[in-house]
Amino acid sequence: MTATLTERGTHRVQRAHVAALHAELTRYGLVTWTSGNVSERVPGEDLFVIKGSGVSYDDLSWEGITVCDLDGGVVDGVRKPSSDTDAHAHVYREMPEVRGQVHTHSPYATAWAARGEEIPCVLTAMADEFGGPIPVGPFALIGDDSIGRGVVTTLRGSRSPAVLMRNHGVFTVGPSARAAVKAAVMTEDVARTVHLSRLLGDPLPIAQSDVDALYARYQNVYGQ
Numbered sequence: 001m002t003a004t005l006t007e008r009g010t011h012r013v014q015r016a017h018v019a020a021l022h023a024e025l026t027r028y029g030l031v032t033w034t035s036g037n038v039s040e041r042v043p044g045e046d047l048f049v050i051k052g053s054g055v056s057y058d059d060l061s062w063e064g065i066t067v068c069d070l071d072g073g074v075v076d077g078v079r080k081p082s083s084d085t086d087a088h089a090h091v092y093r094e095m096p097e098v099r100g101q102v103h104t105h106s107p108y109a110t111a112w113a114a115r116g117e118e119i120p121c122v123l124t125a126m127a128d129e130f131g132g133p134i135p136v137g138p139f140a141l142i143g144d145d146s147i148g149r150g151v152v153t154t155l156r157g158s159r160s161p162a163v164l165m166r167n168h169g170v171f172t173v174g175p176s177a178r179a180a181v182k183a184a185v186m187t188e189d190v191a192r193t194v195h196l197s198r199l200l201g202d203p204l205p206i207a208q209s210d211v212d213a214l215y216a217r218y219q220n221v222y223g224q
């Protein structure tokens with residue numbers, strides 16, 4: 001049974017922060033209706049917070065975010081957690097460096113996922129953010145840890161923070177929920193650009209040594 005709001009209401013600041021990050025998914029057109037979700041590991045605890053299943057983005061506040069343990073069990077909250085809770089939990093158990101995750105159905109990237117084709121690294125922006133192509137993960141049913149297993153298997157061999165789960169959509173990871181949101185935004189951006197490039201002809205590859213140099217600069221030098 002989920003804890004009632006009056007009984008607990010723990011981790012309100014982080015739940016409010018994760019609730020606010022969901023607005024970035026609608027802002028960048030990455031989700032429709034209630035699709036998609038964001039989660040974040042609770043610092044210092046074997047817990048994470050995740051969007052309540054089917055909760056409207058229009059009125060998503062801290063109460064719409066549920067606290068779960070790393071087995072996906074509800075610890076606090078008045079909303080049944082996301083359909084993808086077991087998937088997020090599996091990734092958190094298997095990839096300790098991951099502190100935030102995002103799932104979207106963003107149109108261009110999901111179109112690539114529907115074809116089961118990875119997005120080739122033909123843009124410097126891809127080398128910067130993904131360090132190579134955006135890989136495709138296996139088809140997986142929803143509701144258990146199948147998606148999580150596919151995400152972990154696919155990302156373990158890649159520098160990419162994003163994976164296109166075949167026939168489904170985008171799953172991203174990062175050192176924070178905000179970083180995972182950025183990866184989701186950039187995934188849709190490059191999916192659209194590479195698609196447009198292919199309409200014009202064959203995009204030109206970037207030499208691996210250049211991809212490595214661009215990735216190293218962006219990850220270690222870029223920004224403030």
Ligand SMILES: O=C(CO)[C@@H](O)[C@@H](O)COP(=O)(O)O
Pocket residue numbers: 034035036037051052053054055081082083084103142
């Ligand atoms: O695609 C799926 C599950 O992977 C959707 O149901 C998902 O985007 C949204 O589900 P939730 O509202 O998080 O339960």
